[in-house]
Amino acid sequence: MAHYEISVIPGDGIGPEVVQAARAVLDQGMESFGYSLGYTDYDFSADLYRRTGRKITEEDMDEIGKTDAVLFGAMGLPDVRDPEGLELGAQVEMRAHYKLFASLRPARLFAGVNSAVKAKNVDMLVIRETSEGMFAGLHDEHAPSNNEATDRMTITRATSEKLFDVAFEQARARKKRGTPGRVTLLHKSNALRSNVLLEKVFDEVAARHSDIESNKFYIDAGAMYMVTDPGRFDVIVSENIFGDITSEIAAGLIGGLGLAPSADVSAQHGVFQPSHGSAPDIAGAGVANPIAMILSAAMMLDWLGQKNGDGQLIAAARGINAAVEQVLASGPQPTDLGGTASAQEVTEAVLDAVRSIAHVPAAVKA
Ligand code: NAD
Numbered sequence: 001m002a003h004y005e006i007s008v009i010p011g012d013g014i015g016p017e018v019v020q021a022a023r024a025v026l027d028q029g030m031e032s033f034g035y036s037l038g039y040t041d042y043d044f045s046a047d048l049y050r051r052t053g054r055k056i057t058e059e060d061m062d063e064i065g066k067t068d069a070v071l072f073g074a075m076g077l078p079d080v081r082d083p084e085g086l087e088l089g090a091q092v093e094m095r096a097h098y099k100l101f102a103s104l105r106p107a108r109l110f111a112g113v114n115s116a117v118k119a120k121n122v123d124m125l126v127i128r129e130t131s132e133g134m135f136a137g138l139h140d141e142h143a144p145s146n147n148e149a150t151d152r153m154t155i156t157r158a159t160s161e162k163l164f165d166v167a168f169e170q171a172r173a174r175k176k177r178g179t180p181g182r183v184t185l186l187h188k189s190n191a192l193r194s195n196v197l198l199e200k201v202f203d204e205v206a207a208r209h210s211d212i213e214s215n216k217f218y219i220d221a222g223a224m225y226m227v228t229d230p231g232r233f234d235v236i237v238s239e240n241i242f243g244d245i246t247s248e249i250a251a252g253l254i255g256g257l258g259l260a261p262s263a264d265v266s267a268q269h270g271v272f273q274p275s276h277g278s279a280p281d282i283a284g285a286g287v288a289n290p291i292a293m294i295l296s297a298a299m300m301l302d303w304l305g306q307k308n309g310d311g312q313l314i315a316a317a318r319g320i321n322a323a324v325e326q327v328l329a330s331g332p333q334p335t336d337l338g339g340t341a342s343a344q345e346v347t348e349a350v351l352d353a354v355r356s357i358a359h360v361p362a363a364v365k366a
Pocket residue numbers: 014018073074075076077078087091257258273275276277278279280281282287288289290292336
């Protein structure tokens with residue numbers, strides 16, 4: 001049985017609560033599906049910074065980067081700021097350090113979940129670029145000023161080509177399980193020079209993947225279509241800030257952040273975390289929805305499985321997804337979805353479902 005080493009960063013607020021739930025599901029998965037994980041915990045958090053001034057360093061990230069994957073809860077507290085006034089976020093630093101350029105954010109409307117929109121067929125994957133775009137100037141030299149502040153949107157051909165290749169590969173993999181096989185670029189080439197290049201590179205890469213459909217919308221119109229007609233989207237790809245916002249529109253369509261997982265990846269490294277933050281407003285209350293984190297853990301297994309050609313892990317990821325599907329359909333429902341179940345009750349139900357799914361003979365599963 002192959003063994004994988006996982007670095008775990010629970011973080012702040014509800015981060016540790018949802019990580020605990022995901023760990024329980026991964027542990028159950030080891031027993032039920034037969035894979036082996038070892039964990040090392042790292043206490044990087046805004047809370048640690050507030051108490052000790054300690055932040056994640058390049059050396060820390062080098063050490064963490066030697067493990068097979070990172071499982072990340074959520075980091076940041078609105079009142080903990082660095083001297084410049086920005087929040088702490090190891091997730092942002094890891095993106096830069098590991099050159100993670102693609103954040104995969106699937107949004108699927110599960111049976112049993114009430115959506116804010118009428119559409120019932122929401123099954124999309126938003127891919128947000130995370131190394132440049134509107135965040136390109138984060139480390140630019142600048143003189144802090146009270147009267148003027150500037151950010152910079154930069155698009156490069158090299159990153160865009162890699163990003164769009166990932167988008168078309170993802171669409172191809174999804175198509176195998178019945179999605180249309182379509183990549184949509186959301187952009188603003190009518191007004192932003194950077195986006196003229198983005199669109200041009202998209203057209204070139206799309207031509208190389210002619211088995212997969214492609215289309216494009218301006219981000220503003222596309223944002224409206226996501227709400228009025230979400231069924232037209234399969235894989236959506238965009239630059240950093242448009243992708244950030246777009247992925248949360250998608251999360252809203254499928255019942256909210258409590259159901260929205262994510263994976264920040266390059267070919268070598270992967271950081272798996274829910275799309276939500278530390279939710280200080282509900283931290284400690286025991287009601288955080290653990291499902292986004294559990295689905296992120298399943299994405300980790302799938303990514304490790306694909307990367308290492310390990311079918312056991314891919315099957316386990318599928319099993320955990322099926323378990324979540326079962327719990328959302330039949331309850332208990334967490335409070336953010338209108339139910340009354342605690343995080344613990346939801347987690348227990350997922351564990352039960354994993355156990356029962358793993359016991360179905362393989363022939364029935366297929
Ligand atoms: P948030 O995602 O933490 O919370 C937004 C709203 O969604 C809140 O009402 C919260 O209670 C609810 N919510 C989020 N996750 C939930 C869950 N699992 N179950 C039930 N309800 C849930 O966003 P925010 O309030 O804008 O930010 C809070 C802190 O988190 C800030 O310090 C922010 O910087 C940080 N943050 C971190 C990350 C990250 O670690 N990747 C991402 C976003 C925000």
